[in-house]
Amino acid sequence: MSTPHIDAPAGAFADTVLMPGDPLRAQFIAETFLEDVECVNRVRNMLGFTGTYRGRRLSVMGSGMGIPSLSIYAKELITDYGVKRLVRVGSCGAVRDDVAVNDIVVGMGACTDSGVNRARFKGHDFAAIADYALTRHTVDAASARGTPVKVGNLFSADLFYSPDEAMFEVMKRHGVLGVEMEAAGLYGVCAEFGARALTVCTVSDHILKGEALDAQTRQTGFHDMMAITLEGLLRDDEDTSHD
Ligand SMILES: O=P(O)(O)O[C@H]1O[C@H](CO)[C@@H](O)[C@H]1O
């Protein structure tokens, strides 16, 4: 079987897919954290891999940058490949003084300037939220590992290069922990098509302080984020109360 954007046989993906924006980060995650890895998608170089983590089948695939790109892949993974859990593992920019570069942020919800959730929700505001159990298990995993995380709102922006810098101050006042470009779309598409979702981000920039990690660190760094996300998924597997 194939979709317009994924050329992989039925069953090629596990029921859980990790989604970094960058397909090369997907490859790095697969090669670093998974065993028995097979490349299952190469269409448009949006690399997808399936392997195992501690004996459990797990996939990782790039989403591309921005809600439109992520929405295509997430929708096809859910409706054509039966994916049930999608966890975005990304980078974000901070705006608050109490959020620093390298901090890990768990996106309990995501604000957005994108129109996608209004488009799917008859023009009304849709509260784009993560799956509660996945959130709790990831936060518990972080706590057990001694890795501090901040839990709260993200802002998923359509424009990386925003013309409206004053908006960053508004986000800061409203407690937004990180600015990125996909979470609100992921939560919307998963709500629409019936999958569970979470976003975990490492802070790669401080937008208002002008600090930034280099591109190589964005591609291959973020070990703590991966460790807590993978352990959170194991905890989520053990807890069947959400089934
Ligand atoms: O590092 P990723 O996961 O791509 O996430 C962030 O980085 C990209 C912008 O540089 C956007 O996709 C944004 O959401």
Ligand SMILES: O=c1cc[nH]c(=O)[nH]1
């Ligand atoms: O979308 C993003 C991602 C990282 N840093 C930002 O400032 N924005």
